[in-house]
Amino acid sequence: xxxxxxxxxxxxxxxxxxxxxxxxxxxxxxxxxxxxxxxxxxxxxxxxxxxxxxxxxxxxxxxxxxxxxxxxxxxxxxxxxxxxxxxxxxxxxxxxxxxxxxxxxxxxxxxxxxxxxxxxxxxxxxxxxxxxxxxxxxxxxxxxxxxxxxxxxxxxxxxxxxxxxxxxxxxxxxxxxxxxxxxxxxxxxxxxxxxxxxxxxxxxxxxxxxxxxxxxxxxxxxxxxxxxxx
Amino acid sequence: xxxxxxxxxxxxxxxxxxxxxxxxxxxxxxxxxxxxxxxxxxxxxxxxxxxxxxxxxxxxxxxxxxxxxxxxxxxxxxxxxxxxxxxxxxxxxxxxxxxxxxxxxxxxxxxxxxxxxxxxxxxxxxxxxxxxxxxxxxxxxxxxxxxxxxxxxxxxxxxxxxxxxxxxxxxxxxxxxxxxxxxxxxxxxxxxxxxxxxxxxxxxxxxxxxxxxxxxxxxxxxxxxxxxxxxxxxxxxxxxxxxxxxxxxxxxxxxxxxxxxxxxxxxxxxxxxxxxxxxxxxxxxxxxxxxxxxxxxxxxxxxxxxxxxxxxxxxxxxxxxxxxxxxxxxxxxxxxxxxxxxxxxxxxxxxxxxxxxxxxxxxxxxxxxxxxxxxxxxxxxxxxxxxxxxxxxxxxxxxxxxxxxxxxxxxxxxxxxxxxxxxxxxxxxxxxxxxxxxxxxxxxxxxxxxxxxxxxxxxxxxxxxxxxxxxxxxxxxxxxxxxxxxxxxxxxxxxxxxxxxxxxxxxxxxxxxxxxxxxxxxxxxxxxxxxxxxxxxxxxxxxxxxxxxxxxxxxxxxxxxxxxxxxxxxxxxx
Numbered sequence: 001x002x003x004x005x006x007x008x009x010x011x012x013x014x015x016x017x018x019x020x021x022x023x024x025x026x027x028x029x030x031x032x033x034x035x036x037x038x039x040x041x042x043x044x045x046x047x048x049x050x051x052x053x054x055x056x057x058x059x060x061x062x063x064x065x066x067x068x069x070x071x072x073x074x075x076x077x078x079x080x081x082x083x084x085x086x087x088x089x090x091x092x093x094x095x096x097x098x099x100x101x102x103x104x105x106x107x108x109x110x111x112x113x114x115x116x117x118x119x120x121x122x123x124x125x126x127x128x129x130x131x132x133x134x135x136x137x138x139x140x141x142x143x144x145x146x147x148x149x150x151x152x153x154x155x156x157x158x159x160x161x162x163x164x165x166x167x168x169x170x171x172x173x174x175x176x177x178x179x180x181x182x183x184x185x186x187x188x189x190x191x192x193x194x195x196x197x198x199x200x201x202x203x204x205x206x207x208x209x210x211x212x213x214x215x216x217x218x219x220x221x222x223x224x225x226x227x228x229x230x
Numbered sequence: 231x232x233x234x235x236x237x238x239x240x241x242x243x244x245x246x247x248x249x250x251x252x253x254x255x256x257x258x259x260x261x262x263x264x265x266x267x268x269x270x271x272x273x274x275x276x277x278x279x280x281x282x283x284x285x286x287x288x289x290x291x292x293x294x295x296x297x298x299x300x301x302x303x304x305x306x307x308x309x310x311x312x313x314x315x316x317x318x319x320x321x322x323x324x325x326x327x328x329x330x331x332x333x334x335x336x337x338x339x340x341x342x343x344x345x346x347x348x349x350x351x352x353x354x355x356x357x358x359x360x361x362x363x364x365x366x367x368x369x370x371x372x373x374x375x376x377x378x379x380x381x382x383x384x385x386x387x388x389x390x391x392x393x394x395x396x397x398x399x400x401x402x403x404x405x406x407x408x409x410x411x412x413x414x415x416x417x418x419x420x421x422x423x424x425x426x427x428x429x430x431x432x433x434x435x436x437x438x439x440x441x442x443x444x445x446x447x448x449x450x451x452x453x454x455x456x457x458x459x460x461x462x463x464x465x466x467x468x469x470x471x472x473x474x475x476x477x478x479x480x481x482x483x484x485x486x487x488x489x490x491x492x493x494x495x496x497x498x499x500x501x502x503x504x505x506x507x508x509x510x511x512x513x514x515x516x517x518x519x520x521x522x523x524x525x526x527x528x529x530x531x532x533x534x535x536x537x538x539x540x541x542x543x544x545x546x547x548x549x550x551x552x553x554x555x556x557x558x559x560x561x562x563x564x565x566x567x568x569x570x571x572x573x574x575x576x577x578x579x580x581x582x583x584x585x586x587x588x589x590x591x592x593x594x595x596x597x598x599x600x601x602x603x604x605x606x607x608x609x610x611x612x613x614x615x616x617x618x619x620x621x622x623x624x625x626x627x628x629x630x631x632x633x634x635x636x637x638x639x640x641x642x643x644x645x646x647x648x649x650x651x652x653x654x655x656x657x658x659x660x661x662x663x664x665x666x667x668x669x670x671x672x673x674x675x676x677x678x679x680x681x682x683x684x685x686x687x688x689x690x691x692x693x694x695x696x697x698x699x700x701x702x703x704x705x706x707x708x709x710x711x712x713x714x715x716x717x718x719x720x721x722x723x724x725x726x727x728x729x730x731x732x733x734x735x736x737x738x739x740x741x742x743x744x745x746x747x748x749x750x751x752x753x754x755x756x757x758x759x760x761x762x763x764x765x766x767x768x769x770x771x772x773x774x775x776x777x778x779x780x781x782x783x784x785x786x787x788x789x790x791x792x793x794x795x796x797x798x799x800x801x802x803x804x
Contacts, residue, residue, distance in 0.1 A: 023573040023776075030574075034582035041670055045599075045677070052681050053791060060798055136685075137708040182298075204367040 028112070031093055036085050043081025050074025055136040072127035075134045080119050088115045154213055154226045163230060164196035165213055174218040180211040202230060237270075237651055237738060238263050241746055246337070252649045252749045253492055254758055260338040261331045262650050265324045267348055268400075269646055272320035272639075275355065277731045279312025284724050287675075291717030292695045293710075302693035307362045307371040314374060314631060315474060316355045319397055321639045322433070322481045323347070324646075326404040329426025329484055334419075339406040347400025354393025361385035373691070374471060378447050378458045387448035394440045394470075397433070404430055421498055421505065425484035428508045433477045435516065439469020461528040472519030475627065478635040480511060482593065485638045486556050489590040489645060494580060495567055495754035496559035499766060507551035514544030518605065521614045538611040546606050553598050553781065558774040560591075565769050567760045574773050581754060585655075589641030589665035596669060597634030600676055603785050604629060613792045616799070622683025624690045629676045637669055640730055647734060648750035653741035655733060664730045671722035678716035682709050684795070 030039070054071030058064065088111065095108035107114070126134065152173065156165040167176055176193035178186040181203030186195040195213065202209040209230040215223045242248045246259040285305045288296035297305060331338050338344060361383045365371045372382040408427055411419065419427060443466035450458045487504070490496035498504060520537030523529055561576045570579035581587045604626040608617045617623055644661060647653050655661040682688040686709040688695060695713060696706040744750050754760075 026572055027574060030578050032578065032582070034588075035578060037666055037670075041673070045673070048674075048677055048681075052685065056685050056791075056795070136711060208368065 029089060029093065031090055036090065039085040040082035043077055043085070047074040047077035047081060050077070051134070052136070058135075068130050069123065069127035071134060072123045072130075076119065076123050076126055080122070084115055084119075088112070152215055152224060154228075156213075156228055158199075158230055160199075162196055162198050163202070163211065163228075164194065165228075167191075167193040167213070167215065172217065173215045173223060175216055177214050177216065178211055179214060180209075185211070199230060233739060238266060240650075240652060250649055251747045252752050252758070255332060256335040257332055257650075258335075258337040260341050261327055261336075264338055264341070264344050264348075265327050265332070265646065266650060267345075268320045268324040268327070269643060271348070271352060272317050272324065273643060273731065273734060275312045275316035275320060276636075276727075278359075279309055279317060280724065280727050280731070282306070282309035282312070283720075283727070285309075287717065287720035287724065289693050290695055291713055291720065293714065293717060297693060299693040303373065303691075304362060304365060304371040306691070307373045308359060310374045311358055311362065312355075313636075315393075316358075318478050318481075318631070318635060318639070319393075319474070320351065321642070322429070322477055323351075323397065323400045323404075325481045325484060325642070326401060326426050326430055328488075329422050329429075330404040330407040333423050333426075334407060334411050336407055336410070338403050339410065340403040343399055344403045347396050347398075347402070350396030351393055351400060352396075354389050354391075354396050357389025357392060358386060361389055375467065376444075376447065377467070378450065378460055378463045382447070382451070384448055384451035387444045387451060391441055391444050391448065394437050394444070398437055401430055401433060421501055422484055422488045424505055425480065425487060425508055428512050429477060429480040429484060431512060432473065432480055432515065436470045436473030436477055439466055439473055443467040443470060461526065464523060464526060468519040468522050469516070472522065473516055475631060476511070476515045476518065478631055479515065480508070482597070482635045482638045483508075483552050483556075485642050486552075486590060486594055487559075489586060489638075489641055490556060490560050490594075491563070492758065493584055493587045493590070493645070493752050493754060494560050495563040495569070495756065495758075495760065496556070497563040497566070497766060499555055499558045499562055499771075503551060504555050507548040507555070510544050510548035510551075514541055514548070517541050518545060518609060521609050521618065524611055524614050525618065534611050538609055538614070542606075542609050546609075549602055553594075553602070554774065554778055556594055557777055558771050561771050561774045562766055562769045564754075566764050566766075567754070567756045569755060573776060576773060583662050584752065585661045585665050586641045586645045586752060588662070589637050589644065589669075592665050592669040593634050593637035593641065596637070596673055597630060598781060599784060600673065600680075601626065601630035601634050603788050604680065606785075607789055607792050612796055616792070616796055617684060619690060620683030621688040621690050622680045625676050625679030625681075625683060628672070628679060633669065633672055633676060637665065640665065640668070643730075643734055645752065647737050647741070648744065648752055651738055652744045653737050654744055654750065656736040656741050657733065660729060661733050661737075664726060664733060667726035668723060668730065671719045671726055674719040675716055675723050678712050678719070682706075682712045682716070684792075685709075686712070 027039070050070050051074035054067045054074060058067045058071065061067065092108055092111035092115075095104060095111065099105045099108050153168040154165060155168065156163060165178065167173065173193070175187060175189045176195055177184050177188075178195040178197050180197065180201065185197040185201055188195050197211060199209060202211050204210065211228055211230070213226040213228065215225070217223055240248055240259070240262065242259050247256050248259075249255070250257050282305045285296055286302070286309050288294040289302045289305070327338065327344075330336075362371050364385075365383055369381050369383045372380070372386050376382050376386065404426070408419070408423070408430075411423075418424070443463060446458055446463060446466060449455045487496075487498070491498075517537045520534070520542070524534055524538065560580070564570055564576035564580065570576035580591070604622075607613055608623065608626055617626070644655075644664075647655070683690070686706050688706050688709055696709055
């Protein structure tokens with residue numbers, strides 16, 4: 001007795017692959033307005049996923065250059081996906097039906113391959129060059145090399161009539177202000193940046209009288225803010 | 231005034247019934263008018279809450295930085311209460327009346343109670359809005375959580391209780407209908423009525439929890455009791471805090487079954503399996519609330535593990551069943567009608583130009599891929615720690631209740647405009663554009679929220695997003711590119727929401743009245759019950775199977791990536 005399923009298995013697999021390819025092509029060339037938008041939207045999603053996912057994994061595996069190409073694929077896909085399905089595929093289909101000149105007919109016959117090939121070349125270039133706009137920064141603001149981050153220690157004393165505070169280890173700070181209810185109540189330009197205010201001057205916050213200590217740079221921009229409740 | 235009164239007029243027979251030209255249901259005046267009343271109120275809440283969507287989004291987008299921190303929390307509270315609660319709950323009462331008396335062809339029992347319920351709900355909603363708007367220090371705007379001992383106005387708790395009581399009263403006619411229908415018979419309810427019934431049961435659970443939580447806090451705020459236990463309060467609170475969103479989920483799935491059948495020609499592949507999935511929800515969906523309590527000190531390890539793994543999968547399993555059953559129903563229904571061959575022909579030939587169908591299918595796809603997957607991922611005890619209280623959690627619930635529920639309800643509003651108000655759209659093109667524009671833009675907004683939260687740890691609730699966050703040690707300036715994309719698409723999404731309101735209200739006021747018997751172009755080719763020929767088990771469902779494989783592949787990729795991120799949080803011996 002012959003095992004027919006074993007004999008036909010390669011043929012069956014081949015049939016499945018051929019059918020899958022035909023199905024893929026039918027989706028690729030589906031050209032109603034709705035499907036153009038659906039495919040474009042799906043590719044934008046895929047693009048974001050690859051771009052962001054590649055970036056985050058690259059933060060942990062900085063040597064994995066293959067991730068740069070995955071990121072580049074996603075990054076370029078954000079624009080190229082909609083371009084392909086809103087413009088290139090409809091144009092190719094129209095030209096295949098209407099083009100008279102041999103050169104145009106030839107272009108139409110291979111239009112999708114040219115489009116995909118161009119896309120891959122751009123992905124390869126962008127992946128290799130890895131431009132800054134494609135790379136998301138996961139280190140800024142964290143750790144010792146964070147340029148704009150200011151760590152400081154705030155010590156406050158609350159008396160019956162007044163509050164007073166001092167700031168220690170305040171590298172990068174130009175001046176310190178004590179505010180409450182949006183109004184500046186005191187300011188200090190020299191270390192140890194001692195500021196104080198009367199308790200009556202403090203406005204109410206959600207859990208009682210509240211004031212803020214802001215560490216500012218020379219331009220007046222806030223580097224760090226502490227919120228304290230009396 | 232006469233224009234509004236005319237909205238509630240239709241041609242009924244001497245018994246007050248008429249036959250719907252789209253669904254074929256016998257609709258009684260009492261049911262229809264109450265559905266319209268609750269639906270219109272919901273749209274007003276949507277419009278009001280949508281205004282605050284703009285101010286909140288433009289504040290989170292620090293490039294604009296619209297509001298100061300004090301005003302931001304008030305606006306955020308108004309946004310949340312009007313969109314997560316009032317828009318949804320008014321719609322859900324309408325859905326209960328559709329799923330109950332309308333589908334069953336009955337009159338609405340206890341009509342005065344239904345109207346009284348609406349009045350009390352409306353008073354409660356206005357009261358909650360007023361209490362938030364008039365919040366003054368030392369009180370704080372409550373957002374949704376209103377955690378004790380955060381000082382929140384007692385008026386807020388009082389009016390929220392009024393709203394919940396009104397909702398209970400408004401739901402009673404639905405339960406009376408089910409009781410009347412099933413009394414003395416072993417006949418089962420139609421699937422849509424069954425789904426609405428399970429929704430109603432979960433709603434009762436949630437409302438009881440809400441009344442208990444808010445009454446407890448209210449008693450404390452008016453000095454009836456000296457203190458409250460924050461741990462007990464949070465347990466009580468999350469019965470409604472998350473339970474209210476489970477009502478949204480079930481109502482949405484009920485709407486999916488209803489609308490895909492009516493406008494897409496879907497059939498139910500297996501009633502028993504779909505009903506079983508609803509019953510799974512009944513027992514397990516409320517456990518989703520557990521992920522809010524995982525960082526609380528008062529719950530045991532056993533409690534955490536049970537709620538976030540073994541039992542939690544009961545709800546995930548139910549969702550998987552619906553995720554297969556509904557597209558399979560569309561594929562089977564359309565193939566039986568001979569509409570589309572090949573792998574996806576049934577889908578490519580679907581009525582995508584019909585905004586009701588498009589909104590429903592986008593709701594299914596986007597809820598599944600963005601809301602459902604992230605819900606299961608975030609519901610895991612370990613992975614939850616990287617999501618909770620970051621902007622990613624906000625992204626998750628925008629994916630569920632905005633891309634899922636709101637989109638489905640938008641489709642339902644369009645459906646009601648044609649079938650119950652009997653008005654043609656003021657512009658078919660603009661109506662058709664709404665689900666595409668809204669779903670597209672809101673999807674990107676939601677993705678950016680998730681990326682900002684999960685990749686950068688950007689917190690939720692703060693007005694200042696990427697710099698100067700009070701008390702924080704670091705800046706999130708690196709996340710600025712993500713917020714630029716977020717902000718731009720938030721503007722498009724809000725504009726699309728405004729377009730929905732304009733088309734809906736414009737159609738009610740200026741749309742042509744549809745003549746009797748006209749289906750308004752809603753029905754699929756071949757009508758509601760086309761002769762399919764093939765029995766359902768003989769229909770090939772390989773398109774749905776392929777889509778499910780894609781879904782599972784995405785699920786696995788996201789699951790693995792999130793677990794990988796968890797493993798990178800610390801390194802032993804490093």
